[in-house]
Amino acid sequence: MKVLLVHPSPLLFSEIYLRLEPLGLECVAGALDAAGHTIRLIDLQTSTEDEYRQELRTFLPDAVGFSVNYLANVPQVIDLAIETKERLPHALVFAGGHSASFIADEMLAHANGGLDCIVRGEGEAAAVRLLETYAARGDLRSVPGVVTPAGPGPAPSLIASPEQHLPLRSALRRRRKYFIGELDPCASIELTRGCPWDCNFCSAWTFYGRSYRKFSPEAAGEDLARIREPNVFIVDDVAFIRPEHGMAIADEVERRGIRKRYYLETRADVLLRNREVFERWTRLGLRYMFLGIEAMDEEGLKRFRKRVALTENERALEVARELGLVVAVNIIADPSWDRRRFEVVRQWALEVPEIVHMTVATPYPGTEIWHTEARELTTRDYRLFDVQHAVLPTRLPLAEFYAELVKTQQVLARKHMGLRAAYDVLGITTRLLLRGQTNFFRMLWKFSSVYSVERLLADHAQPVRYQIGLPETRVAPGERVPPSVLWVHQPNADTARELAGERRRSASAASA
Ligand code: B12
Numbered sequence: 001m002k003v004l005l006v007h008p009s010p011l012l013f014s015e016i017y018l019r020l021e022p023l024g025l026e027c028v029a030g031a032l033d034a035a036g037h038t039i040r041l042i043d044l045q046t047s048t049e050d051e052y053r054q055e056l057r058t059f060l061p062d063a064v065g066f067s068v069n070y071l072a073n074v075p076q077v078i079d080l081a082i083e084t085k086e087r088l089p090h091a092l093v094f095a096g097g098h099s100a101s102f103i104a105d106e107m108l109a110h111a112n113g114g115l116d117c118i119v120r121g122e123g124e125a126a127a128v129r130l131l132e133t134y135a136a137r138g139d140l141r142s143v144p145g146v147v148t149p150a151g152p153g154p155a156p157s158l159i160a161s162p163e164q165h166l167p168l169r170s171a172l173r174r175r176r177k178y179f180i181g182e183l184d185p186c187a188s189i190e191l192t193r194g195c196p197w198d199c200n201f202c203s204a205w206t207f208y209g210r211s212y213r214k215f216s217p218e219a220a221g222e223d224l225a226r227i228r229e230p231n232v233f234i235v236d237d238v239a240f241i242r243p244e245h246g247m248a249i250a251d252e253v254e255r256r257g258i259r260k261r262y263y264l265e266t267r268a269d270v271l272l273r274n275r276e277v278f279e280r281w282t283r284l285g286l287r288y289m290f291l292g293i294e295a296m297d298e299e300g301l302k303r304f305r306k307r308v309a310l311t312e313n314e315r316a317l318e319v320a321r322e323l324g325l326v327v328a329v330n331i332i333a334d335p336s337w338d339r340r341r342f343e344v345v346r347q348w349a350l351e352v353p354e355i356v357h358m359t360v361a362t363p364y365p366g367t368e369i370w371h372t373e374a375r376e377l378t379t380r381d382y383r384l385f386d387v388q389h390a391v392l393p394t395r396l397p398l399a400e401f402y403a404e405l406v407k408t409q410q411v412l413a414r415k416h417m418g419l420r421a422a423y424d425v426l427g428i429t430t431r432l433l434l435r436g437q438t439n440f441f442r443m444l445w446k447f448s449s450v451y452s453v454e455r456l457l458a459d460h461a462q463p464v465r466y467q468i469g470l471p472e473t474r475v476a477p478g479e480r481v482p483p484s485v486l487w488v489h490q491p492n493a494d495t496a497r498e499l500a501g502e503r504r505r506s507a508s509a510a511s512a
């Protein structure tokens, strides 16, 4: 079958700091390719909707699959799905991905026949089964994870091994458009899948039923060796949780003589516990690290169920500095913040050498706070659920809240601009421009045109055609939301074992 896979357009956040390849879609492409299908992949982060229409006309796909990892992309995908169904009534039109998995029924209702089904959970095996079933004119509801307008099929099942089909990176054009900061161009890779923690604002763990699976060092080495780009973003939610795994991949990287520069994300307690692994990876090319700090006080950390102490965050920043890493951290601004809270963050951000990002606390489907948040949503426009807009009532008038947010973002951006001067001294921008890599350079100048109070307020004033549904299950703040309500993949024996092990390790690290 001819299959066209589509990643939607970028959102506010990725207009500035980074643009990354659609790895999940490439994984699905890898599995479909191995099953004998002809694949094309179009990424609307780097192509236009007109180019998409052109693909429909020239390629005439039998099936079109959209990736919906982000709620804010839902309206665009619904519109494109409806249009696709009109143009190619016999093609199977489906969607999958992180957000689609949490709001499958809702998306099918919005699309009103434009989408034949949603694939919940991991896409590799399910997409292959789906196309087989469609080709045989079977009932799509026989495929695990599939939800159709007529109802759901069996529950999604975790694939036996995520490394069975490596991502089909060759399906993606314009690869030089992907970058993060000065890591330009930059590819992405997975070394593990899932997260054993359970922060209440996050849906990474609820998607995978709190499971945590590792790619074998051989598969990780093989995938890395296939990457042509000199820079690599490791997409794992928490990198190098298990030190022996991080070391075994490092052995493999050394054995193969792979030399890249890396960006990864991890937690403060993992960095403190496995310092020697990160140290070794800095020798292999690790340059940038994102640490999920989230709050600047114990109370905030507790509120997010981060399971990390403030002192650990502080120590982890020191360790990262000692290792010579450039560290980015994120602080979550709550809509209840007043001017003073923003001012405290601004002061702190100026005092620390780290790159500081700020997002706005946003409950969204798949997270516990979606079910426990007592405050009423002030908007149900999917496009505003991008953690850059306030979707809960702000204590300050909205325009003033945004004025504080933008002022803070500006202070943080000026630090980036300061970095620009440093990069110039180091010749980084010149070198990149000489190689024709302009992504990083553009990013340095774009900031003020993207982050402005007027633009944020104008986003709230747009007409809303598709509204996000409200949670059916409400739970009191602090109470647990049952996995049957929250989780896409249900727990299995491996999950339970991994969790028990992680709790033991955390407890012994805390008492050490
Ligand atoms: C890399 C990444 C990004 C990249 C974007 C990458 C890209 N081009 O898609 C960047 C850094 C830009 C990014 C930004 C944001 N991200 Co992000 N991101 C991730 C991260 C860490 C990894 C994604 C990934 O590549 N995973 C590996 C691949 C293999 O998995 P996958 O994409 O989920 O794909 C699998 C399935 O979902 C499914 N699938 C996916 N697409 C399709 C399509 C079809 C047709 C089918 C059948 C199946 C299918 O099959 C795939 C293989 O099994 C995830 C966390 C995670 N663990 O997934 C968060 C995550 C997806 N991001 C999240 C969020 C909140 C954001 C932000 C809004 C805020 C932020 N500060 O992080 C921004 C804004 C996004 C935007 N578009 O502007 C949330 C999603 C929440 C939500 N429901 O909306 C996640 C889960 C992180 C979290 N901790 O909660 N992100």
Ligand code: SF4
Pocket: 195, 196, 197, 198, 199, 202, 203, 204, 205, 237, 238, 267, 292
């Ligand atoms: S915020 Fe990070 S540590 Fe917490 S559950 Fe999400 S991915 Fe895991």
